[in-house]
Every structure is written in C-alpha cells, then in structure tokens.
Amino acid sequence: MTDAQQFEAFLHNYQNMVFSTAMRLTANPSEAEDITQEVFLRAYERFGELQGSPTVAGWLKTVARNLSLNHLSRYRSRWSFFSEMVRDQEADDEPTVDFPAPDDTHANLAAGDRREFVEKALQSLPASQRVPLVLHHFEDLQYDEIAEKLGVSLGKVKTDIFRGREALRRKLRLKLNEEESGQPCERV
Amino acid sequence: MNPEYEKQLEACVRRELEALGEMPAPSALAKRIMRAVEQRAAVPWYRRAWSTWPGSWQAAGLAALLLAFGGLCAGAWMVTHDITTPGWFTTGVADASAIWRVLEVLATTAASLIGRLGVGVLVMGAAVVFGAWVTCIGLGTAYVRLAMRPAVN
Numbered sequence: 001m002t003d004a005q006q007f008e009a010f011l012h013n014y015q016n017m018v019f020s021t022a023m024r025l026t027a028n029p030s031e032a033e034d035i036t037q038e039v040f041l042r043a044y045e046r047f048g049e050l051q052g053s054p055t056v057a058g059w060l061k062t063v064a065r066n067l068s069l070n071h072l073s074r075y076r077s078r079w080s081f082f083s084e085m086v087r088d089q090e091a092d093d094e095p096t097v098d099f100p101a102p103d104d105t106h107a108n109l110a111a112g113d114r115r116e117f118v119e120k121a122l123q124s125l126p127a128s129q130r131v132p133l134v135l136h137h138f139e140d141l142q143y144d145e146i147a148e149k150l151g152v153s154l155g156k157v158k159t160d161i162f163r164g165r166e167a168l169r170r171k172l173r174l175k176l177n178e179e180e181s182g183q184p185c186e187r188v
Numbered sequence: 189m190n191p192e193y194e195k196q197l198e199a200c201v202r203r204e205l206e207a208l209g210e211m212p213a214p215s216a217l218a219k220r221i222m223r224a225v226e227q228r229a230a231v232p233w234y235r236r237a238w239s240t241w242p243g244s245w246q247a248a249g250l251a252a253l254l255l256a257f258g259g260l261c262a263g264a265w266m267v268t269h270d271i272t273t274p275g276w277f278t279t280g281v282a283d284a285s286a287i288w289r290v291l292e293v294l295a296t297t298a299a300s301l302i303g304r305l306g307v308g309v310l311v312m313g314a315a316v317v318f319g320a321w322v323t324c325i326g327l328g329t330a331y332v333r334l335a336m337r338p339a340v341n
Contacts, residue, residue, distance in 0.1 A: 011218055015218055019211060023211055033217055037221050041228055118204055118207075118208055165197050165198060168201055176196050184197075184200040184203060
C-alpha cells in the first residue's frame with residue numbers, strides 16, 4: 001500500500017467522525033466540509049506520527065472541535081449583529097417546530113428518518129444553545145470546561161444548556177414521564 | 189428551575205442524542221480532501237509550515253532568526269549607547285530620514301489643501317463617505333439576511 005492509499009484508508013475510517021463534530025458545532029454543511037478538509041490536511045502533515053497512534057481519534061476530534069470553535073468565534077461574530085441575534089430571539093420566543101414535521105407520522109419514523117429529524121432539530125437551535133449542548137453531550141466536556149472554552153460564565157453555560165434541552169424537547173415533541181415509569185420521556 | 193425536572197430533561201435529551209451516532213460525510217468530500225492533500229504534497233518544502241521542514245533546515249532557519257534578532261538587539265544597544273556605528277548603518281539611517289522628510293512635505297501639502305477647500309466642501313465630502321458607508325451596511329445586511337436565512341422546505 002502506498003502512502004496515499006494508506007492516507008485514503010485513514011480518511012475513510014475517520015471522516016464521518018470529524019464531519020459529525022464540525023457539522024454539529026457549526027450547523028453549516030459547507031463550513032463543516034471546509035473544517036473537515038483542514039483537519040485532514042493537518043493530519044496529513046503528521047501522518048507518520050498519527051498512523052499507529054492509539055489516540056488518533058481523540059487527536060482528530062480535538063482538532064475538529066477547536067477549529068470549529070475558532071471558526072464560530074472568528075467568522076460568526078462578524079455577521080452575528082445582523083442574523084444570529086434575530087435567531088436567538090426567535091428561538092426564545094417561538095416554542096414551535098420550525099421545519100416540517102407532520103403531527104401524525106413523526107412518532108413512528110423509521111430509525112434513519114428519526115436520526116435525521118433529531119439532527120435537524122439540533123441544527124435549528126441557535127448557536128448559543130447548540131454549541132454548549134453539543135460540547136456537553138457529544139464531546140463529554142463538563143460545564144466548567146465549556147465555560148472556559150467559550151469564554152462565558154458557568155451560569156450562562158448552565159442556562160444555555162437548559163434552554164437548548166428544553167427547545168429540543170419541544171421540537172422533538174417529547175413528553176417527560178413520571179419518575180417511576182422507567183423511561184425518562186416518550187415521543188408524543 | 190426544578191432540579192428534578194432538569195435531571196429528567198437531561199436524561200431524556202441524552203437518550204435522544206446518544207441514539208444519533210455519526211453523521212455520514214458527503215460522498216464527494218473524501219475526493220476533495222485527497223485532491224487538496226495531493227496539492228499540498230506538491231508544494232515544495234520551503235513553502236510549507238516551518239514545523240514540517242526537514243530537521244537540518246529547521247535548525248538553519250532558527251539560527252538565522254536568532255542571528256537577526258541578536259543583530260537587532262545589538263544595533264539598538266549601539267544606538268542607545270552612542271557607539272560609533274558602521275558606515276552602512278549611517279547610510280541606512282540617512283535614507284530613512286530622507287523618506288521621512290518626503291512624507292512630511294506630502295502631509296503638509298495635504299493639510300494646506302484641506303485648509304483652502306473650506307469647511308463646506310469637507311462636510312459634503314464627509315456626508316458622501318457616510319452615505320456610501322450606510323449604503324454598504326444596508327446592502328450587506330440585506331444580503332446576509334437573504335443568504336443566511338434557514339431554508340424553508
């Protein structure tokens with residue numbers, strides 16, 4: 001196997017993981033693709049070291065996460081005045097689903113469709129709620145680590161994550177169950 | 189916030205998110221990345237990041253950088269301690285002073301021109317610049333709102 005073939009195999013093994021991290025943080029497919037490309041270009045430069053390393057997945061995930069957060073803070077702040085603030089307000093005011101979800105069918109969606117439905121709901125959250133939520137649930141960061149990474153207070157992280165979960169629950173039409181029922185919630 | 193409710197909500201959302209797994213990357217992405225990698229590989233080593241240079245060139249680059257920094261420090265020390273400077277240095281300083289004088293003359297000319305134009309023309313000019321700026325902001329805002337609004341299926 002040549003170096004290029006080895007790298008291609010490596011790329012195929014990890015591209016979904018890197019793309020998922022970038023996509024969930026940025027909620028923008030083209031930005032996520034650019035970030036994925038940058039992650040693998042960096043990996044290519046250190047391919048010799050990374051190839052047999054047991055921590056390669058962690059390294060790729062960390063680079064993807066840091067690049068996504070850098071991207072969000074560098075580029076989004078430039079136009080957030082015009083768009084993001086409006087979305088934040090809308091998300092707080094509007095408890096309704098903002099993408100198509102037929103009332104009678106979505107509870108019975110097939111697993112693949114269900115995943116797409118949840119991904120869309122997650123992506124539709126404003127960045128201020130989505131980013132800490134993703135960092136907590138997918139990147140396994142604690143609240144204080146998230147606060148440090150995002151440069152915000154611990155209280156804001158807690159509030160944003162709570163709001164994000166609440167918005168997600170509404171968008172996915174989840175009903176919390178009584179404690180003794182075993183399941184935390186059910187799809188209505 | 190009710191802690192019991194929060195706990196239950198967290199468990200509920202965690203269950204939904206854990207069921208997601210990885211998102212499939214677009215099928216064309218791997219090809220695009222491999223093309224970028226090939227382009228990157230074709231770039232000569234000296235045009236890549238310093239950290240990727242061959243070891244000997246890294247050492248040479250570092251030595252050159254340290255030498256330049258040392259020279260700069262020594263030069264600054266010689267100037268501040270009034271030590272006789274070499275001829276090439278004196279010529280360099282003289283050239284820099286000549287450039288500075290030219291810039292000074294240009295600035296004085298611009299200042300006198302502005303003085304002769306009068307306040308009315310200046311205010312009008314400022315108004316035109318402000319108008320252009322507001323137009324750019326307005327068009328930019330409209331573009332961002334149109335381009336970045338979420339797609340309605």
